[in-house]
Amino acid sequence: MNRNDRAIVALVMLAHGMVHTYELSIPIFVSIWLTEFDVVNLGVTQLEVTAATLGLVVTAGYGLFGVGALPGGVLVDRVGSRRLIGLCLFGMSASFLLLGLAPSVVVITLALLLWGAAASVYHPAGLALISKGVEERGTGFAYHGIAGNVGIGLGPLLTAILLLFFEWQLVAGVLAIPALVAGAYATRAQFDETAAVAADGGDAGDSKADSGVDSLAEFLGESKRMFAGGFVVVFLVVMCSGLYYRGILTFLPNLLEGIPTFRPIPLAAFLPAGVAEALGVEAGSGRTLQPERYFYSGLLIVGVVGQYVGGKLTDRIPVEWGIVGSFGVLAALAVVFLPVANAGLVPLLALGAVLGCFLFVIQPFYQATVAEYTPAGTRGLSYGFTYLGVFGVGALGGAVAGTILTYSTPAVLFLTLAGFATVGAGLGLYLVRQRGSRAEAGATAD
The missing domain is CATH 1.20.1250.20 (MFS general substrate transporter like domains)
Incomplete structure (x- = not known):
């Protein structure tokens, strides 16, 4: 560099x-x-x-x-x-x-x-x-x-x-x-800010492929054209990913508080006497170590591995099958989460590691799918819609989770999350079939 x-x-x-x-x-x-x-x-x-x-x-x-x-x-x-x-x-x-x-x-x-x-x-x-x-x-x-x-x-x-x-x-x-x-x-x-554009050739940044859309009319026209094709299914896929992601993470620390494995630990008892005294933490102070917060953090740290694995797999398998497989695993994890969480610390830690991995394995797959189902000239616009689906529409997962936890039970929440993942897997299968149809059409044309 x-x-x-x-x-x-x-x-x-x-x-x-x-x-x-x-x-x-x-x-x-x-x-x-x-x-x-x-x-x-x-x-x-x-x-x-x-x-x-x-x-x-x-x-x-x-x-x-x-x-x-x-x-x-x-x-x-x-x-x-x-x-x-x-x-x-x-x-x-x-x-x-x-x-x-x-x-x-x-x-x-x-x-x-x-x-x-x-x-x-x-x-x-x-x-x-x-x-x-x-x-x-x-x-x-x-x-x-x-x-x-x-x-x-x-x-x-x-x-x-x-x-x-x-x-x-x-x-x-x-x-x-x-x-x-x-x-x-x-x-x-x-x-x-434009050094790479200049290096590629003086006015490369002025081409349609690089500049995206320049007016409201063009924005509306290109958006309509994108959603008239396969991108509409990809957009539904990223929505399912966002709803699952936000739905499971927003209240996860609070959900884990009720699990016996994660009882609060008095901080004074956890720290050596000298360290506790230096930090001003006295016995009976009420300060406690909340294990569920560290489980949550660890689950997210494992996501680094998931991102790497997912990125590598996008070069080795069709991205549509990657979406099907990732959503399938996420659906299964949602179904077994509560039984495993109540089975003890070791099974829960193993489940957390797999969940953290697959929450992020799926991201490179849908990012690569966006690139395959949109024209290069509006790639920036397509990723804008992708973030809208994942972070914007997907944010509703937090509201869904909160409503279910208030008026129903955690079991219903995890079944709902499994439903989001199942729909995502179904959409992935639809893309697999579409890919096969295009390949057959291309072979027939040849």
Whole structure:
């Protein structure tokens, strides 16, 4: 990599890790908010704080994270990636600072909406920056993905560790600092955003294949053309993935609290006497180690392996079969989750490792499928719709999970999640048949 490549990759790695650090720290706070707050005061009325109401709150923030990807992609072409990434980082910092000051669920909602709006612009900005500015593009994308997975795993782990010693408001405020520092770095970073385009040939960036859509009419026309073809099925596939992903992760720490294996451990008893004294943790202080938070973090860290395996498999098997197989495993895991969770620690740890792996194995498959079922000229637009499906529509998984946990049982939730995965597998089989039909048609034409 040359100097320009390294400067860009350093920024996008930092920002990508931050986005997913905050994204997946939120479910840990949800389990605290369920006990911290009793009502949502809306002025004219009050609502009881339940898994259903918090599910809607989290869905609002996560939903904006996905919905904002489409206008974010338009802004990238108007404002530039570096500036948008800086605004993203400062916005996420401000949102967690507001979260740390939140006296009520209403303010928590505003903080999560601010986070969703700020974070939504990152993926189109970061991916566009790599594609236009990094000459060793493949390496840049690889490092970018690794940084995202580090944030996915270590962000919740850092949050869980900080919550051992500090109240959640202070932890949220502390988490605001890294994004603030990263935002300051983004404003000072020096690089050429279009170096790779220039290297490929002076006006390459002006071609239709690179510029995407330039007007509302063109946007509507290209969108209609995409959804008239196979992409409509791919979009339903990514929706199923997002609904399963958000549905199982949003309340997972809270679900695990009720499992006997994860009883809280008094922190004073867990730490050596000298260490406990140095940290000011006294016996009877009420501070406890919450094992379910570390299980959740570990499950996400395993996702690094899943991403790598999935990426390798996309080069070795048809992506449609990869989607069928991945969803099939996810459906089976949802069905057996509760029985295995109650069978003891070792089976639960094994199940968590497999679940963490397959939650992320499927991502390279659907990303590669998008590329196979969309024209190169609107590839950026197609990935914008992909993020809308995964993060936007998929955010409803949190609301679905919260509603089920409030008015029904965890068993119903996991059966619902199995249903999402089963539908996804069925859609994958449809794509397999379509691929076979196209191959037969091509052979007949020859």
